[in-house]
Amino acid sequence: MTSPINAYLAQERDRHLAELMEFVRIPSVSASTEHKPDMARAAEWLAAQLRQAGLENVQVLPTAGHPVVYGDWLHAPGQPTALIYGHYDVQPADPLEQWTSEPFEPVIRDGKLYGRGATDDKAQLYTHVKTVEAFLQTQGKLPVNVKFCIEGEEEIASPSLPAFLEKQAELLKADAIVISDGPMHDEGVPSICYGLRGLCGFQLDVQGPKNDLHSGLYGGGVANPATALVELLSSMRNAEGHITIEDFYEGVNVLSQTEREAFRELSLDDVKLAGELAVPELTGEAGYSFLERTTARPTLEVNGIYGGYQGEGLKPIVPSAASAKLSCRLVDQQDPDRIMQAIERHIAKHKPAGVTVKVQQTHRGKPFYISPEHPYIQAAAAAYETGFGKMPVYIRSGGSIPIVEVFSRVLGAPVVMMDFGLPGENMHAPNEHFHLENFDKGIATLVQYWQELSQLQK
Amino acid sequence: MTSPINAYLAQERDRHLAELMEFVRIPSVSASTEHKPDMARAAEWLAAQLRQAGLENVQVLPTAGHPVVYGDWLHAPGQPTALIYGHYDVQPADPLEQWTSEPFEPVIRDGKLYGRGATDDKAQLYTHVKTVEAFLQTQGKLPVNVKFCIEGEEEIASPSLPAFLEKQAELLKADAIVISDGPMHDEGVPSICYGLRGLCGFQLDVQGPKNDLHSGLYGGGVANPATALVELLSSMRNAEGHITIEDFYEGVNVLSQTEREAFRELSLDDVKLAGELAVPELTGEAGYSFLERTTARPTLEVNGIYGGYQGEGLKPIVPSAASAKLSCRLVDQQDPDRIMQAIERHIAKHKPAGVTVKVQQTHRGKPFYISPEHPYIQAAAAAYETGFGKMPVYIRSGGSIPIVEVFSRVLGAPVVMMDFGLPGENMHAPNEHFHLENFDKGIATLVQYWQELSQLQK
Incomplete structure (x- = not known):
């Protein structure tokens, strides 16, 4: 025909x-x-x-x-x-x-x-x-x-x-x-x-001193915004790869046995894929397979991070500011606006001393x-x-x-x-x-x- | 005359x-x-x-x-x-x-x-x-x-x-x-x-997948080098601002009462200085004054951090790599080469899974x-x-x-x-x-x- x-x-x-x-x-x-x-x-x-x-x-x-x-x-x-x-x-x-x-x-x-x-x-x-x-x-x-x-x-x-x-x-x-x-x-x-998966993208800006400071004269004396950013990002995730932002998993379904079996049947060769990507191994949230982690589980990824001196050699400064671009992939009934609110509450609670932190949602999309x-x-x-x-x-x-x-x-x-x-x-x-x-x-x-x-x- | x-x-x-x-x-x-x-x-x-x-x-x-x-x-x-x-x-x-x-x-x-x-x-x-x-x-x-x-x-x-x-x-x-x-x-x-203070400067490079990956298709499935860098840096310092690298404080003298009194006499106006630098407050290692922290105590500062997308808008990727430039200020009998070895041991012990980490000393100077x-x-x-x-x-x-x-x-x-x-x-x-x-x-x-x-x- x-x-x-x-x-x-x-x-x-x-x-x-x-x-x-x-x-x-x-x-x-x-x-x-x-x-x-x-x-x-x-x-x-x-x-x-x-x-x-x-x-x-x-x-x-x-x-x-x-x-x-x-x-x-x-x-x-x-x-x-x-x-x-x-x-x-x-x-x-x-x-x-x-x-x-x-x-x-x-x-x-x-x-x-x-x-x-x-x-x-x-x-x-x-x-x-x-x-x-x-x-x-x-x-x-x-x-x-x-x-x-x-x-x-x-x-x-x-x-x-x-x-x-x-x-x-x-x-x-x-x-x-x-x-x-x-x-x-x-x-x-x-x-x-x-x-x-849905998306919740945001920009995180940590502001320290009004300009870069000599790390010899001020180092140790003032909060380093890059260090503060590191602490803040680190507070969002535990050693098992679970997101530790309160209410983050609200709306995420527990995977059924049927679904997990279907995932197992589809599952890729982790070692081969790791080789293709040139990483030592595939890792992520404990207790879930690669396919589950990348399709049925939510994530919080750092898409970009920057602050201070990036050029040739070393510039011994306490940088004035540091920023990160982040995005969460969301599943099931997670809602990007509710996720953003949870992140804002987390940041308010965990903001390191000596800096100011600004967070701005840039992208939202429902699963x-x-x-x-x-x-x-x-x-x-x-x-x-x-x-x-x-x-x-x-x-x-x-x-x-x-x-x-x-x-x-x-x-x-x-x-x-x-x-x-x-x-x-x-x-x-x-x-x-x-x-x-x-x-x-x-x-x-x-x-x-x-x-x-x-x-x-x- | x-x-x-x-x-x-x-x-x-x-x-x-x-x-x-x-x-x-x-x-x-x-x-x-x-x-x-x-x-x-x-x-x-x-x-x-x-x-x-x-x-x-x-x-x-x-x-x-x-x-x-x-x-x-x-x-x-x-x-x-x-x-x-x-x-x-x-x-x-x-x-x-x-x-x-x-x-x-x-x-x-x-x-x-x-x-x-x-x-x-x-x-x-x-x-x-x-x-x-x-x-x-x-x-x-x-x-x-x-x-x-x-x-x-x-x-x-x-x-x-x-x-x-x-x-x-x-x-x-x-x-x-x-x-x-x-x-x-x-x-x-x-x-x-x-x-x-002495100096020990080094570059920390975290390598993930061979190129940037789509954070939707791979996010959660592979280690994010920016997140790995955050974890690694975070492991070097505790909530009180003490460096948690083993042997880091070797060669640091306990400040004498006389010295601490001399520091107190010289001490600056923290609130005024914070105002001049435009930071909410001066912070750092717990238990030490600003002058002590900036002259008599060693530090570990992030001088620069970078990885992934830094441009306009958002690029939802798992970045291929992330780096930081760091420097320690050293005091008393600390030795930059011994410090570097301590840092290398720390990194070997705390390297997150799924990435490779390279550390290279760039600067050394004794106190x-x-x-x-x-x-x-x-x-x-x-x-x-x-x-x-x-x-x-x-x-x-x-x-x-x-x-x-x-x-x-x-x-x-x-x-x-x-x-x-x-x-x-x-x-x-x-x-x-x-x-x-x-x-x-x-x-x-x-x-x-x-x-x-x-x-x-x-």
């Missing part, structure tokens, strides 16, 4: 990849104000691609921040409407010196496309665009109705999207939200993700959960079987797409996460890449998925 | 200050390789000044690092020989944005000379040059023999000077070493420093002590009475001039520290400055000191 589509996709593959590389070449770094023009350029480029694919009503819609690219095709009456969400923004590329090739000069090596944003989310997003194009070019129609809602602020935690969704709820109305923005369980192991039994999830499983030749496994992801929970809540529709990335593709890290084999298999899966959906009772 | 000298000094003062500003204008930052040409320029400039002052045998002598500037005047037979030590190098100027005026564009405001190196050590060193000039211009001779030995690596802990001193011991032979490179006890309170009863010290006290109109107090300094101990040991002569700086002059910090009133009083003190020395039994 899909054979004319397959033929079309094979024939157009080189052009599709060339377009994808053009997309990756745009340094659409949402976090950096200097890339604002690139963000606008990426949005316009994508809008043109949607039009070219045959989508209608294509618009670059303003938000309080970077714009949303919208387009739809709504000529399948009586059929479900799928809202495809993705993002055209990417993470900053630094540390630049660790890239083998330029982050924004995409190259294909060994069947993998290298470049910032390759897997997160440009190639994955692009499978959707090309699936629509293939249907419309070969059949003149799609089995279902589709809407695209592609934002430009996912990498900075989607600050403008919730208000946008509320405002555009009518335009975006759909029966399901489909997202391809993460990794499959493992190479050759397609998966459907039924849970995401997400959908039952693996949902018919739209089951349809996705069937589509994967066609696209990848095997049934997917059901997993939870440790990452956060806070907007998933917002979509689900604001639009009142199930969210189906159909990931085509792989865990080792260096999302957010140097040498990000995407296995092009999964570009083809991803499109094949989506071609089947729209057909599966059209056969469901609406 | 000194009245022609005083007249000369008054008459030449503007020129002397203009020369001093020329000196401060040279960015002689020894820590930074980019300033190497400035270091050579500063040495040559200083040599020319010594010649102009009337010193003989002036030479810029090579060392393994930045050169030493030497000059002498040895025409007072039967009189003691004083070796004047100082340094023409300065600390890095950063953070630049905190300077009110450019660090290397000296300006005079309210009787104070602002610029990097103003008090540490350019103006203080310059009092010696101008004292010699004043004697030779007005009397054609000095009461004692003098030698200048001005190095360019004090701010990087004098790595080349010990070998230089050993090699040039004959050239540098002297009856006393005189150094003006620190602050007096307080404004209007001249002091003689009879003890200095120094001289009896306040020494006749050269007593002569200095008498000179201060003339120069400043009051007897000095006897203090210990929290700073380190590791070379003081080396001078004393290699040349076998007492070291007399005659400081003309003030504690609030922002040594090593932005807006470093020097009170020019103490330029005049310092020269007057030195003029008297050489006369006092000439009256001592050699």
Whole structure:
């Protein structure tokens, strides 16, 4: 049935990849104000691609921040409407010196496309665009109705999207939200993700003396803000890796035996993974496996720490200030605002003497959960079987797409996460890449998925 | 008796200050390789000044690092020989944005000379040059023999000077070493420093995964090097501010009641000082006063800490690595190499799982002590009475001039520290400055000191 589509996709593959590389070449770094023009350029480029694919009503819609690219095709009456969400923004590329090739000069090596944003989310997003194009070019129609809602602020935690969704709820109305923005369980192991961790990001600033002091003349006499920061961070975690912030675990479910068994069946080879990451061993919260720690347990990670002298040689000072950027990954019913309050109470209680401490929440996102039994999830499983030749496994992801929970809540529709990335593709890290084999298999899966959906009772 | 000298000094003062500003204008930052040409320029400039002052045998002598500037005047037979030590190098100027005026564009405001190196050590060193000039211009001779030995690596802990001193011991032979490179006890309170803290500086590097990892996908699953660094640093100090590294306090004397009473008499106003530094309170090791903590007790300070993302916004990563620059100030019989070994043992014992830790000693200097009863010290006290109109107090300094101990040991002569700086002059910090009133009083003190020395039994 899909054979004319397959033929079309094979024939157009080189052009599709060339377009994808053009997309990756745009340094659409949402976090950096200097890339604002690139963000606008990426949005316009994508809008043109949607039009070219045959989508209608294509618009670059303003938000309080970077714009949303919208387009739809709504000529399948009586059929479900799928809202495809993705993002055209990417993470900053630094540390630049660790890239083998330029982050924004995409190259294909060994069947993998290298470049910032390759897997997160440009190639994955692009499978959707090309699936629509293939249907419309070969059949003149799609089995279902589709809407695209592609934002430009996912990498900075989607600050403008919730208000946008509320405002555009009518335009975006759909029966399901489909997202391809993460990794499959493992190479050759397609998966459907039924849970995401939430996020609570914050900045911690410790202020000591008004300027750096000579550590000989003042050292020992005044509190060192770097030491105070160390004490404060240290107070948040015990030797077993448990977070010691009071009420932190409120809303975290105890893992059931069934769930722990499923985790055990999926479990990766710790020694192999440690070798790949070049660490002596995998460690973390005592009593939990790597998969449990990274998907079903909350975390408190230091994303960055800085204060005092970082240059060549030594500067014997008591630094004036020290800061840390932190983020918690949240699970189940944890709430980012309640977590922030718990952290603020902890800081108030544990603030070391002789310094002032400022804490500011920078990011918030609720965790997400959908039952693996949902018919739209089951349809996705069937589509994967066609696209990848095997049934997917059901997993939870440790990452956060806070907007998933917002979509689900604001639009009142199930969210189906159909990931085509792989865990080792260096999302957010140097040498990000995407296995092009999964570009083809991803499109094949989506071609089947729209057909599966059209056969469901609406 | 000194009245022609005083007249000369008054008459030449503007020129002397203009020369001093020329000196401060040279960015002689020894820590930074980019300033190497400035270091050579500063040495040559200083040599020319010594010649102009009337010193003989002036030479810029090579060392393994930045050169030493030497000059002498040895025409007072039967009189003691004083070796004047100082340094023409300065600390890095950063953070630049905190300077009110450019660090290397000296300006005079309210009787104070602002610029990097103003008090540490350019103006203080310059009092010696101008004292010699004043004697030779007005009397054609000095009461004692003098030698200048001005190095360019004090701010990087004098790595080349010990070998230089050993090699040039004959050239540098002297009856006393005189150094003006620190602050007096307080404004209007001249002091003689009879003890200095030693230094043990080291770099601590914690290595985690080979590159930054996505904190959603890996967070909780691998050790975070920033967290590991926090744990390691936290393990070195308890809640009372005592260092918990085994054997750290080996060689630290218990303070005698007499000494503690002397400290109490000198004690500063903690609340006032906290206000000046803009900290909520002065804190540190429990059971000791500010003066005791900063001069008679050892410390372990974080001079700099860094790892992960420091830019705009948040980057939700598990950083690949984190580092800290640390330094201990040492007292009494503490030995920097034994301290380093103790730290290495501590690190080996407390290394968190999942990371590798590298520690590297970067700086070492032994503590120094001289009896306040020494006749050269007593002569200095008498000179201060003339120069400043009051007897000095006897203090210990929290700073380190590791070379003081080396001078004393290699040349076998007492070291007399005659400081003309003030504690609030922002040594090593932005807006470093020097009170020019103490330029005049310092020269007057030195003029008297050489006369006092000439009256001592050699």
